[in-house]
Amino acid sequence: MRWLLDYLQLAIGGLFLETETYRQQRDAADSLQRGAMLVALIGIAVGLATLIGTTIEALVTPSREAIEQTVYQHLTGMPWYQNLSEAEPDFPAAFDEYFQVITPIVIQLTNGDPDILTGFASVFVLPMFYLLGWLVYGSLAHAIACMFGGQGGFGQTLGCFALAWSANLLNLVQIVPFAQVAGTLLLGLIASYIAIREAHELSPSRAFWAIVLVPLVVFVLFACVLSFSFIAFMDSLGNAA
Amino acid sequence: MMETFNGALLLRERVFEQLRGSPQVVRRGMMIVLLVGIIVGAVDGIHILVAALNINQTIEQQRGVLESFLDDFEQQIEQEAVDEDTTQQQQQSLLVSRQIVTIGRQNLDPYIAMVRDLSTLPGFLPRPVGALAYALGALVSTPLAYLAALLTAVVFTHIAAGWFGGQGNIQQMIGVGALSVAPHLLDALANAFGFIESLSGLIGAIAWVWGLFIFILATSVVHRIDTGRAALAVFLFPLIGFFLAILGFCALFLFSIASLATLAG
Numbered sequence: 001m002r003w004l005l006d007y008l009q010l011a012i013g014g015l016f017l018e019t020e021t022y023r024q025q026r027d028a029a030d031s032l033q034r035g036a037m038l039v040a041l042i043g044i045a046v047g048l049a050t051l052i053g054t055t056i057e058a059l060v061t062p063s064r065e066a067i068e069q070t071v072y073q074h075l076t077g078m079p080w081y082q083n084l085s086e087a088e089p090d091f092p093a094a095f096d097e098y099f100q101v102i103t104p105i106v107i108q109l110t111n112g113d114p115d116i117l118t119g120f121a122s123v124f125v126l127p128m129f130y131l132l133g134w135l136v137y138g139s140l141a142h143a144i145a146c147m148f149g150g151q152g153g154f155g156q157t158l159g160c161f162a163l164a165w166s167a168n169l170l171n172l173v174q175i176v177p178f179a180q181v182a183g184t185l186l187l188g189l190i191a192s193y194i195a196i197r198e199a200h201e202l203s204p205s206r207a208f209w210a211i212v213l214v215p216l217v218v219f220v221l222f223a224c225v226l227s228f229s230f231i232a233f234m235d236s237l238g239n240a241a
Numbered sequence: 242m243m244e245t246f247n248g249a250l251l252l253r254e255r256v257f258e259q260l261r262g263s264p265q266v267v268r269r270g271m272m273i274v275l276l277v278g279i280i281v282g283a284v285d286g287i288h289i290l291v292a293a294l295n296i297n298q299t300i301e302q303q304r305g306v307l308e309s310f311l312d313d314f315e316q317q318i319e320q321e322a323v324d325e326d327t328t329q330q331q332q333q334s335l336l337v338s339r340q341i342v343t344i345g346r347q348n349l350d351p352y353i354a355m356v357r358d359l360s361t362l363p364g365f366l367p368r369p370v371g372a373l374a375y376a377l378g379a380l381v382s383t384p385l386a387y388l389a390a391l392l393t394a395v396v397f398t399h400i401a402a403g404w405f406g407g408q409g410n411i412q413q414m415i416g417v418g419a420l421s422v423a424p425h426l427l428d429a430l431a432n433a434f435g436f437i438e439s440l441s442g443l444i445g446a447i448a449w450v451w452g453l454f455i456f457i458l459a460t461s462v463v464h465r466i467d468t469g470r471a472a473l474a475v476f477l478f479p480l481i482g483f484f485l486a487i488l489g490f491c492a493l494f495l496f497s498i499a500s501l502a503t504l505a506g
Contacts, residue, residue, distance in 0.1 A: 016271065018412075059366045060364045067362065070355070080344055179382050180382040182382070
């Protein structure tokens, strides 16, 4: 259990943006391995929290079918519905059509429609998702930091970025049903700024631009992939025709 | 922590400087956000719990709000109808408004019945457990809401303070800036007096202005700049945002006029 406490301390140091923790992580010989383990552990912890929170939400929330049925019965019994149905014979059919489309969206927005299966999936998917995001984001940040004259190694960058991933510990509040998470993204960006600054010993302004450029590069890459996929799809449609 | 809390409320510069020099500045700042958030969230949670357990009373309050809205709307229509200078188009619009009020009144009771049935629909666990879950959700969400607002203000102010010759780092800005959340303890009072709208609004406004003064002092202490420059750093990005919004509205207005003119032409 000692190792788990060590990781917890590391995560808390990262969450509270303690420069000394980032420096220790940069200088550690096994920076990359420790980083990967930390990110995976955060993913598992958040996944478990999500599962517990979602399960309780699902247990206390009425079923979607029951909500839909209640709303439908009441709406179709209201005077405005009766009046419109008498004036316009096609109205009930049109109403049913719209009701089937709109109601699930409204329930999703207002009630959340919690699903235990999604909670179970998050336990397995979230750690992998976190690891992938950490690798992609960390690699891009490393490349940009090197362009700005950074001296840190790849392992050091990813090791420090793992600490920045500790901002996701805020997501642990999802263990409480109906909790709303806020501030994770911004805290993550600030932590990433400190991570890149400490890993590469960059000046604050260079570290700032390195961090601002990463989401922009990700966006451009994503747009490129999307455009190429769209062109390839249209091309295959053309060939099939 | 209580000394820091009181020092923040009384704008004691020494307390701000001590916090700035602490190696655990972010941790200490976030503890204040957590403390305030938990207290305000607890009051919110109790409100939710009470409302959920007295569902009939809550629904009747909703009915009262809707009825008074319809009454006000009807009164406004009648006042406009008395005016002798109304055009034919305005009279038609008044007729439509009267129909809306009539439909509203006809459907009010069935609507309230629907809300009552939806509120009492059972889940797998008993309803009080659900109410407790909602209350706990509000309790833990409030500190994070304060944190998100604080981080947004800190990031923009830190950038602006750097342009004005500021020397502090982002950790100090978060930790010392967190002191500005302290007056928001009044939000608990505002929520408790939520039934008196003007009083709760006034208390909320006092907390906000008080927090703003603390944030300006925090910026000044962290970045070692005078309070004038600190105030400028705090207001710079909101002002830029405000002017951009005005420009955006003007552009939209001109674009709509141009579009209408083109259509008319």
